[in-house]
Amino acid sequence: MSDNGSTNPTDAPASGGAANQQGAPLAIRGQYIRDLSFEIPKAPESISGLTQAPNVDIQIEVGVRDLQADTYEVTLTVRCEAKTEAESIFILEIAYAGVFTLTGLQAEHLKPALYIECPRYLFPFARSIVATLTQESSLPPMLINPIDFAALYRARYQEAQQGAAS
Known part of the structure; x- marks a missing residue:
């Protein structure tokens, strides 16, 4: 490979650098x-006897808590429950949180x-934890599809507006 003096794009500082x-x-x-909770209620029978793909119910919630001026804790709660017609295979709930500072935003x-x-x-990060935890428990990895948080926000906003109107 020849060195022609050009730099590898991955070697250059990111445009969002410290400055x-x-x-x-x-x-x-x-x-x-x-918080993290994971149960396989009927293991090992439910794992070894799994002959069909279970039905999976996934629920997503977002919570926000004020910490101090311009600083917030945002918690993403993911709850997954996999069932066959006969039994529950696993129940997983993770509350994955972050502390964010938001400055200069209009109200x-x-x-x-x-x-x-x-x-x-x-x-x-929450998706990765869910996939790893299920895979390390002798289950197929639970790969959650991307979430449209804008649509989720709009739906919750409309519910709140309808609740306030009644």
């Missing part, structure tokens, strides 16, 4: 597993940032 992060409206201060952009953008950052 840009100070003015960024959204900063991730930390992320963590707030009308704060809730969408908290309920759409912040969960988008958390989701890949």
Whole structure:
């Protein structure tokens, strides 16, 4: 391979380097597993006797808590339950949270940032934990499809508006 003086794009500093992060409206201060529960109620029989793909119910919730000025804890809760007609195969619930600082946002952009953008950052990590945990438990990895957090936010917003109207 010849060296023609060009740089590899992965070697160049990212455009969002340290100089840009100070003015960024959204900063991730930390992320963590707030709570995790995993059950295989009838193991090992339910695992070894699995002859058909189970029906899987996935529920997603996003919660926000004010911590201090411009700093929020956003919690993405994922609940998965896999069942056959006869029995429950597994029940998994993870609350994966992050601490975010949001600065310089107009008031009308704060809730969408908290309920759409912040969960988008958390989701890949929660998804990976779910897949790894199920796979390490002798089950097929539970690969959760991408979530449209904007649609989820709009649906919850409409529910809240309808609830306030009645």
